[in-house]
Amino acid sequence: MSNKPNAREAIVDTASRLFFTQGYHATGLNQIIKDSDSPKGSLYYYFPHGKEELALTCINKTSEIVVRQLRQYVEKEITVIEAVQEFLHQMVSDAEESDFKGMVPFSFWVAVETSCISEELRTACQTVFMDWQDVILQRLLEEGTDTQLAADKASVVVSLFEGALLQTLTCRSTGPLLAASRLVPVLLG
Template sequence: MGEKSNAKEQIVNTAARLFFSQGYHATGLSQIIKESDTPKGSLYHYFPEGKEELALVCIEKANLHVMDKFRETFSQNETTGDAIYDFVYHMAIETEQSGYTGFIPFSFWASVEASCISDRLRHACQEVFAGWQQIIAGQLLQEGADEEAAENAAILTLSMMEGALIISLTNQNNKPLLTAAQYLSNVMKTVQRRG
């Protein structure tokens, strides 16, 4: 039983890495099978609907990872501003340590491609972003921010984090992420003061 679940995990991990590094379109099932070193039958056994189903599982896995990181970071910091700084700072360090080529779950490889490929993938990505916005806005609301300001700050946070990550990966330099960490922390503190 453990061997079978390992095969499924290997397939998902390999697919997530390849989707992230080369995109959904450029990643074929035969490449996933070869690089995961699993039998062809395993992929079709676990993902009978093929690549789209596998991508949905990868999206959910990335989402759970990021949500756990958010919860952990918020529980370890007194304010949302401090938590966001900590979250983005550690993202910058992990990105640098991966050599700017590792699988970084926060960068949503599927979201842009998914909007053109499949309604199922697009809806899954929409739900993920909505969940991330909700957890950030919820923290701000607990600290007394008004609802509109909290929602706007959450959207800004995700937009800046994603943008900074793209620039950091492109330039192979974590300065954009470190800069975003500082600015976002300041934005959160401004939103908290208005509440």
């Protein structure tokens, strides 16, 4: 339908950026079309169910990116503690390089905002958090942590990522992410 071979990607990338920076409710389909430089027909061709379907695609893409990044760290020949600390230090670098812009905690941009309007979006967000936790959980299990304790620790670590990033961006300081990194041994040890 589109003249552009990568129109779908342009729409998803633009929608993700706008959902992150403006929020789900403040982002309109017309703005996504305009900012992605895509014909209106392309959006409805690729996402016939509209904004919610597009948001689901963005949620899944975001999750895949974070899972891939987390796996890069936990699959190294280092402890899970060191892997989580390195992941947090990468978040520090990303925050500094972006001048604290363009990074928004997943829970803030979509999970809280969309969970009450759509069961499908809420379920997708729940799956995202579970997928992130599972990466850490599996590594904890490999290191001999009890199953329930590993699940609890993985949940807390994901909450730590999200909360520390929210504080870092709000305060425009890497302090909260660095503090989180310093306390990872207490949580996971």
